[in-house]
Amino acid sequence: MAQVLAQPEAVNGAVSNGLREDHGGFKLKFCTVCASNNNRSMESHLRLAEANYPVISFGTGSLVRLPGPSITQPNVYHFNKTSYDSMYRELEGKDPRLYRANGILNMLGRNRDVKWGPERWQDWQPGVPRLEHNTDRGSEGVEGGVVDVVITCEERCWDAVVDDLLNRGSPLNRPVHVINVDIKDNHEEALIGGRGILDLADSLNKAAAEARDMNPSGFDSGNAASRANFDERVPEIIGEWQERWPNLPAVWTLAWF
């Protein structure tokens, strides 16, 4: 049962940006969520996709908001209708120096290589096939439009996701772990948070793969250890992860699609 995860590079924050070789095997399906589906959720979307996990991402805000020339003049866009590329071109046309300096263009440039544009959680219908998203990074494995784990980047988003799932009335009868990893909304914290989320995803996936590899001795018989399946271990895994990442406070629940 002892589960030691050697992730020194992640803890030190030195390496871990590398593309990983795909060794196949069982993969949990992930979904990352933040307010605008631009900074935190997209950083971790890319991170998880590079590690060959199936992943999709969303924002829970009512509109996509990016910083503007002053705090009272943000740039506001609609979800699902504006592409990262068009935002990039618009802002580059407006004030290339400003938006390069504050990292927005850099961020949008990264995002447009990951997927078309920001998607809103509340407009997403779980279970509807996502075949048309086949060019998104990490789209392989989430064609069915459902995931095993939703990771939000802010408690408000976690609340919105759980409330939205309650609202939908769980028609799909499919369990989903919803985990919040609290990350401040700036580029540096998003980088650190992305590493933390990848570490969490690795830990969860390791446990899930172990549970599946276990020789099935039947669920009626079998001792307690062989029955300690993945879902039950999730709180323990998060607890251990939290010790490694004390600055990213976590909340978890088991909800339904």
Add this chain to the structure above:
Amino acid sequence: MAAPTLSVEQQIQQLDDARKLVLGDVTYYQPIIQGILPIIGPSARVELRRWGAEFLAETFAAPRVPAQQKETLSLIVLETLKVMIENPQEDPAVVKSIVQTAASVYPLVFRWIINNSYDGPTWERMLAIKSRIFRIWDSAASGVRICCIKFAQRVVLVQTAGPDADPRRGDPMEVSLNMVPQNHPLLAPRNLEAEASGLLDRMLGVFQESTRYSDAILIDATLNTLSILIRARPHIANRILNVILNFNPLKQANSPMTPKLRVMVKSMEKTTRLLLMHINKRYADYVLPDPSNADKYSDPQNPLAGRIQQYVERMMRSRNEIFDEASRKRGPPEPTDGLDAAKRQKLAAPVPSATPRFHVPPLKPGPCTVAELFTVTTDEGLKAFDVSVLTQDLVVKIGITILQKLDADTLNQAVEGVRQRYKSLAAAQPEELDPATAPLGVDEDDDDYEPDYFNAEDTEQILNKLDNAPPPEEPKIKVPDVALQHFTLPPPPPLTPDQAVQIGQGTVTRVFGVMQTLEEPAKKIKSGMNRLAASAYDRDAWITIITRLATRASAGLEEPATPVKIESNGADSSSLSNTIRESLYLYVIEDFRKRIDIAVAWLCEEWYNDKVQMKLGEDAVLHYEKWVLKVLDGIVPYLDARDKVLTRFLSEIPGLSLDVLTRVKGLCRDPAMVNLALTSLLYLVMMRPPVREIALDAVEDIWSTYEDAKPIAAKYLTKWRPGFAERLKSKDDEEEEKKGNGIAA
């Protein structure tokens, strides 16, 4: 490892390809499910069984697959589900998926049994699966147990009475006890309801047991299934809420907090709180204020809203003390204290109001919204309640009842209070603000900022925003706006063709749902010539509506794809009319013996429409021929030798072509069907003189092609085709001669 034909990896690869196919087009589900069932059977390798079980769970959850289709599919897979779940050696991951599938399938099968009470074997299978799930509920691994909870929740939802028995309202696939007729041979409403009640108790038991902390996942899983029960089944809502309000998720916080325990305690507390807040926010029917006692809830339906509010606040305080002060050793304050229902009621009981004085608290200084101006209650929960979620006539009804009961004195006091507020506001009127040019108000927290866009947000987003932010602070509302001002709703966003088609399909699906639930009229009333079609709102009327919708609605709007006028099988089949046709086709084929009259009515409409279109223009797209053949192809494989359906169908459809007759001829490949095919043709020969010749040609063709058919065909031909007997005779002679010659030579 490698199987003689394909390795497991290759098989999975093939299965994945098949899955991609159905994800792209739901019409392939039936053949593919039928194809994979033998592959994933109990003797298959665990990888294949896992794949299959997951696929079944996905199929029956898929929102894109129409409920009708799922119902048909559910009957096909039920036996496989039963075998898999009853295998004690089955892999837990497989069982988990099977229980999920069962939860999705249960309402479908229940609905099927309501409408098809003869189908005892199917119901037996479902009952076997159900009892197996309830047996493993307590002993299986947690991952399976949570799915058992979800299954139980579905069963409770199905086997309790819904608030509205009218199938035309609400979700067309909503299944509830109201739909079960009292004298149903297989389903006894009383027993079903008792079972549901017991199941609910068993589900809620998780909150009352001395909760071991390993139950966090079970508690979360249960809490997250309850919202729909509370909302859709008001009569059990109070029972559920009472149990939750007596549950203390922080109870274990005094034992030494391991990281794991911290995660679990936090999780249970947060999940409980979110559910209760969700209920207080969304479950609007629930909180109806009594105006004579504005800050209390005396509605007998719900004395709980206030309790919920207090519970939530207390939980938040306790949680902050436990987690945020970092003093892990300190025990939790006892939050159950005061949760005891008896004590609580005393607290919340209305103080015998000796002072009828109605107090309207003055407004807080600073800008305020119209809503705040008129809000006279001091209760936070009530303030958050959004009246706009109620239907208009309900609001009117409530309003009238309130005004009738209301003490005039109280009303006057309240009006006076609001008047005072208004005056004080008018006195302190802020400077004019032009909403178009004013800077967007932004507070420090960039994320909390909601810009005031005019028409920029769609209604959904605005509603969402309003829901999330009570009470809204909108400094831009000027006092003069309080007076009635002209207001126009922003125009709805235009529908894309895709959306329009989707909505259209939704409507069609609902009409089919209604048709299924409507009883067939016991006795047909002859309505005579002067009747108006579709005026009776019975099943026939809906059929008329749907067939005309399919044939006429977009007739003439379709572009003929090619110079060939017959509708092609290809790309243009996505139009709404064709979707309806497809649905009609499936509806007919589903039970063609009973629904052949519908097929005929529909095809008559098609035929008529084709004629009209041809008169109107040269390049009309014709549908009749294609769909006649399709229906015929759908029926033919299932025909029984004694079916009268074929004869009836052939004689009643308005046009017969050679293609149709070719199909009938093809039937004779099966010796058992010869008689049926020939009788049908004979009927045409006798009763439909215009097609007599081609029907006789067909009989003659049969005579010359199929050995088994010769005697009967010859009999008919002798009778109806002049000169046939002579030809037959001469031919016989010839053969005799040939034979004779052969022997001689």
